[in-house]
Amino acid sequence: MKHDPNTPQGSAYRNGTAPAGPAEAVRPAREPVLAVRGLRTAVRTASGPLEILRGVDLDVERGETVAVVGESGSGKSFTALSVAGLLPGGAEVTDGRVLLEGRDLVTLPEEERRRIRGAEIGMVYQDPMTSLNPVMRIGKQVTEGLRAHGWSKEAAHERALDVLGEVGLPSPRALMRQYPHQLSGGMRQRVLIACALAPRPKVLIADEPTTALDVTIQQQILATVSRLRDEYGLAVVWITHDLGVVARIADRVAVMYAGRVAELSGTRRLFTAPQHPYTDGLLRSLPTPAHPHQAPLPQIGGSPILLSDLPRGCPFAARCPHRADHCTTEEPPLLDRDSSRAACWFPRNEWTGKRLEVTGRAQDA
Amino acid sequence: MLTWRWFAARFGGAVLTLVGVTIVVFVVLRTIPGDAVTASLGTESGTLTPEQRDSLNHYYGIDKSWFEQLWTWISGVLHGDLGLSVTSGKTVTELLGTALPVTIEVAALAALMGTAAGVALGVLAGARAGRRTDSATQGAALVGLAIPEFVVGTAVVTILAEVFRYFPNTGTFVPLTTSFSENMSQVFYPALVLAIPFAANVMRTTRSEYVEMAEADYVRTARGKGLHPGRIRRAHILRNATIPIVTLTGIQFGYLLGGTVIVEQIFALPGMGRLLLTSITNRDYPVVQGTVLVIAVLFVLVNLIVDLLYRAIDPRTRAA
Amino acid sequence: MSIQPLATETEPVPASTPANTRTRLLTRVWHDRNGRIGLVVTGVLVLVALLGAVGAVPHDPIAQHPDDRLQGPSGTYWFGTDQFGRDIAARVAVGIWTSLRVAVLSVAIATVIGSVLGICAGFFRGWVDQAVSRFVDILFAFPAILLALAVVTALGTGWQNTAIAIAVVYTPIFARVSRGPTLSVGNAEYIKAQRVLGTPLPRIMLRHVLPNVSAPIVVQVTLALSWAILTESSLSFLGLGTQPPAASLGLMVSDARSTVANAWWTLTFPALAIVVAVIALNLLGDGLRSALDPRRESRS
Numbered sequence: 015m016k017h018d019p020n021t022p023q024g025s026a027y028r029n030g031t032a033p034a035g036p037a038e039a040v041r042p043a044r045e046p047v048l049a050v051r052g053l054r055t056a057v058r059t060a061s062g063p064l065e066i067l068r069g070v071d072l073d074v075e076r077g078e079t080v081a082v083v084g085e086s087g088s089g090k091s092f093t094a095l096s097v098a099g100l101l102p103g104g105a106e107v108t109d110g111r112v113l114l115e116g117r118d119l120v121t122l123p124e125e126e127r128r129r130i131r132g133a134e135i136g137m138v139y140q141d142p143m144t145s146l147n148p149v150m151r152i153g154k155q156v157t158e159g160l161r162a163h164g165w166s167k168e169a170a171h172e173r174a175l176d177v178l179g180e181v182g183l184p185s186p187r188a189l190m191r192q193y194p195h196q197l198s199g200g201m202r203q204r205v206l207i208a209c210a211l212a213p214r215p216k217v218l219i220a221d222e223p224t225t226a227l228d229v230t231i232q233q234q235i236l237a238t239v240s241r242l243r244d245e246y247g248l249a250v251v252w253i254t255h256d257l258g259v260v261a262r263i264a265d266r267v268a269v270m271y272a273g274r275v276a277e278l279s280g281t282r283r284l285f286t287a288p289q290h291p292y293t294d295g296l297l298r299s300l301p302t303p304a305h306p307h308q309a310p311l312p313q314i315g316g317s318p319i320l321l322s323d324l325p326r327g328c329p330f331a332a333r334c335p336h337r338a339d340h341c342t343t344e345e346p347p348l349l350d351r352d353s354s355r356a357a358c359w360f361p362r363n364e365w366t367g368k369r370l371e372v373t374g375r376a377q378d379a
Numbered sequence: 380m381l382t383w384r385w386f387a388a389r390f391g392g393a394v395l396t397l398v399g400v401t402i403v404v405f406v407v408l409r410t411i412p413g414d415a416v417t418a419s420l421g422t423e424s425g426t427l428t429p430e431q432r433d434s435l436n437h438y439y440g441i442d443k444s445w446f447e448q449l450w451t452w453i454s455g456v457l458h459g460d461l462g463l464s465v466t467s468g469k470t471v472t473e474l475l476g477t478a479l480p481v482t483i484e485v486a487a488l489a490a491l492m493g494t495a496a497g498v499a500l501g502v503l504a505g506a507r508a509g510r511r512t513d514s515a516t517q518g519a520a521l522v523g524l525a526i527p528e529f530v531v532g533t534a535v536v537t538i539l540a541e542v543f544r545y546f547p548n549t550g551t552f553v554p555l556t557t558s559f560s561e562n563m564s565q566v567f568y569p570a571l572v573l574a575i576p577f578a579a580n581v582m583r584t585t586r587s588e589y590v591e592m593a594e595a596d597y598v599r600t601a602r603g604k605g606l607h608p609g610r611i612r613r614a615h616i617l618r619n620a621t622i623p624i625v626t627l628t629g630i631q632f633g634y635l636l637g638g639t640v641i642v643e644q645i646f647a648l649p650g651m652g653r654l655l656l657t658s659i660t661n662r663d664y665p666v667v668q669g670t671v672l673v674i675a676v677l678f679v680l681v682n683l684i685v686d687l688l689y690r691a692i693d694p695r696t697r698a699a
Numbered sequence: 700m701s702i703q704p705l706a707t708e709t710e711p712v713p714a715s716t717p718a719n720t721r722t723r724l725l726t727r728v729w730h731d732r733n734g735r736i737g738l739v740v741t742g743v744l745v746l747v748a749l750l751g752a753v754g755a756v757p758h759d760p761i762a763q764h765p766d767d768r769l770q771g772p773s774g775t776y777w778f779g780t781d782q783f784g785r786d787i788a789a790r791v792a793v794g795i796w797t798s799l800r801v802a803v804l805s806v807a808i809a810t811v812i813g814s815v816l817g818i819c820a821g822f823f824r825g826w827v828d829q830a831v832s833r834f835v836d837i838l839f840a841f842p843a844i845l846l847a848l849a850v851v852t853a854l855g856t857g858w859q860n861t862a863i864a865i866a867v868v869y870t871p872i873f874a875r876v877s878r879g880p881t882l883s884v885g886n887a888e889y890i891k892a893q894r895v896l897g898t899p900l901p902r903i904m905l906r907h908v909l910p911n912v913s914a915p916i917v918v919q920v921t922l923a924l925s926w927a928i929l930t931e932s933s934l935s936f937l938g939l940g941t942q943p944p945a946a947s948l949g950l951m952v953s954d955a956r957s958t959v960a961n962a963w964w965t966l967t968f969p970a971l972a973i974v975v976a977v978i979a980l981n982l983l984g985d986g987l988r989s990a991l992d993p994r995r996e997s998r999s
Contacts, residue, residue: 132605159604397836637842
């Protein structure tokens with residue numbers, strides 16, 4: 015698969031020459047633990063390979079949480095699976111690099127990849143009800159990952175007890191002997207987090223881990239992960255479609271659209287000054303206390319893009335209120351914009367003052 | 380830990396079914412035209428004096444009312460008395476006592492071979508789902524299910540006789556306790572014939588379970604932990620697939636106990652199937668009745684054991 | 700007697716709307732590779748059976764030709780002759796007719812009685828369900844072939860009795876297959892609404908319940924047919940089904956036992972006919988299953 019000339023291949027970002035930013039900066043000051051560069055992933059379909067990821071750039075530092083947000087089909091889950099090397103059959107990384115402390119994982123042979131999986135990159139999944147083996151005791155499910163990476167039986171047992179306590183589960187010793195069906199959804203998600211953190215990985219990838227849980231449990235899990243991130247110095251990639259979760263947990267945010275990062279920004283900056291019109295549209299569709307009661311929430315017009323039928327130029331152009339001729343001819347690279355990065359030819363500073371047009375009924379004044 | 384309430388309900392259900400089975404067996408075989416006296420004496424029964432006939436009717440218990448006969452039959456069953464064979468004069472219990480071990484041995488050997496081959500092929504096909512090995516194995520399983528046992532059995536007997544000059548259906552049956560090797564040479568081929576469809580069924584279940592389990596979320600979790608692929612296969616995929624496979628194997632074994640008729644006939648094995656067939660041909664109804672009942676009882680018991688086993692190996696069925 | 704009728708093999712599949720099912724079922728079966736093979740082969744077998752039934756075969760299937768005993772396949776005798784010099788091709792054609800006749804009759808009886816029992820049990824619940832379920836449990840307590848043997852013992856030989864014996868075996872299976880979906884449909888709001896509106900019960904069952912349980916029943920029918928063919932030939936092999944000199948595939952295999960060593964064709968052709976019929980019906984069942992189940996991608 016060849017590079018699309020429109021993707022941000024030669025950006026300054028990649029060369030690591032970018033200057034350090036403020037506290038909420040886009041660019042990490044140090045070498046990132048995890049760096050994703052121009053990642054492309056395709057799946058086989060009946061009508062030939064279909065690109066799901068079209069050049070994803072992302073990096074995560076020690077002790078920080080980067081949220082990856084986007085609508086269904088934007089490629090956020092595929093980003094997680096590609097990084098962890100857990101792509102389903104028929105899908106493969108066709109180009110780009112996944113650098114873990116500078117080492118490229120994409121080119122590693124499967125056996126070496128396996129040694130890193132779990133040990134250095136931990137994964138937490140969406141559905142805690144089905145992600146644990148129903149016929150294996152909790153203790154075994156935590157220790158087997160440790161045993162696979164060379165821990166002795168006794169050490170693994172001790173570590174499992176410790177980590178189950180750390181994720182906030184009561185009486186770990188009794189819990190070790192229980193089966194998943196005896197636990198609530200929130201407890202199972204904590205067990206999954208314990209499984210992921212037991213071998214003390216450097217990176218934790220969480221694929222919508224709180225979506226299936228109710229809001230109070232969700233808040234507790236978020237707090238637990240934030241605490242453990244600080245204790246372990248973890249680099250966390252948190253995949254979600256929930257901007258509320260993003261606001262709570264993330265230091266920086268990558269907004270994905272049509273298999274690419276559309277905007278990469280500090281969390282506060284993203285919420286106050288979104289650069290990409292898509293991000294802007296997402297934020298406007300959120301209910302806020304200021305929003306008048308019963309007025310319809312603005313929506314982003316048009317329908318999500320079909321990866322099998324990408325238009326020329328910017329994939330968001332058809333839905334974009336600020337579209338210009340240039341947008342439909344050339345796809346914008348991820349460019350530096352006012353301490354954010356956005357893949358847009360005419361980001362915020364080009365259109366501030368103008369009001370984003372809203373489809374549907376007009377807002378009440 | 381099994382819940383006693385469940386066990387009582389399941390066991391009670393089995394007992395109730397067995398009572399129903401006993402009655403059904405009785406009723407079905409009581410609708411047969413012609414009675415036991417005519418059956419045992421054949422055309423000679425025409426020469427009987429009314430007194431002789433009456434005394435014989437009394438001997439076989441068919442002078443009583445329908446309900447009384449049923450009661451006699453059930454109480455006899457409960458005491459282990461299944462009546463007398465009208466052709467050989469032996470007790471039905473005695474005949475079953477020599478036939479049952481033969482059938483159980485053949486069925487057990489077939490189940491053993493069938494399970495081993497079926498699971499191995501099923502895993503092979505499941506691990507290569509969608510590829511050539513998979514479709515070849517699946518095709519073989521379909522053929523294995525479609526070829527009747529009497530065709531395979533006939534072919535095996537012919538090949539043994541023509542190619543190896545071995546005639547398994549001549550000579551008397553040697554029990555396992557007398558000579559292991561001779562017994563095995565007599566039992567192996569019929570068991571092999573029975574093992575083919577057995578293996579095909581086990582293979583199909585194993586394959587579909589394997590494919591389904593391999594896509595389960597917890598298998599992805601296991602891969603995410605960096606486990607060795609062999610360990611994922613054993614501890615996660617197969618461990619979960621075991622539950623439905625054990626269930627299927629048990630049920631199939633139950634069916635086998637009643638399904639040995641044809642191979643016993645072809646290979647001249649003195650088991651339950653042969654006993655049943657001979658007594659059907661000889662209109663020896665007490666033996667037919669007893670044989671059918673014993674096989675049905677065994678079948679219900681095997682299913683009960685399968686249920687217990689299922690509860691024992693699936694932690695989800697235990698009290699939370 | 701290779702295939703045990705496993706009722707668990709077909710899960711209840713959600714039905715599409717009845718009109719859809721009726722008009723496009725065959726098209727959808729045709730698009731499934733297995734279904735297409737099954738449909739074509741079954742069609743050919745039915746044709747051959749009908750030819751056998753009306754006597755449109757090269758030779759009389761019962762006529763003995765003492766001069767032509769155990770002849771190999773040739774232009775005159777396509778599949779050769781048996782130990783009485785009878786034409787095996789004609790006997791296979793008539794044998795397929797015998798098998799199909801028994802299979803269709805037995806499965807028809809079992810489908811009607813079993814489905815009515817199952818739908819009533821699932822719809823009315825309570826004591827009806829209790830009674831039907833108990834009855835089904837008792838019949839399930841007999842290994843299938845044993846039940847067939849017991850019924851044949853009671854009724855005697857002959858093709859109608861063989862059909863009744865097989866029907867007895869399959870009735871509980873159809874009852875079980877139709878009870879489950881009826882239970883879930885009976886709970887659906889739109890059925891409750893119909894009952895509240897006072898729609899007559901037979902109408903509710905015909906218009907709303909039956910279309911929802913028809914999919915699993917249709918699939919079970921093809922599997923039942925293939926098992927019925929195996930059972931019919933097995934009973935005939937044992938001498939308890941079709942009686943000589945009538946042609947039956949099982950009987951032909953039984954006769955071939957003494958001749959197969961020198962005349963392979965006496966065993967091969969009748970055996971092949973059974974295997975092909977069973978496989979074709981199974982493939983057709985596979986095709987129907989994927990055609991009726993919107994969740995399953997058609998394998999092509």
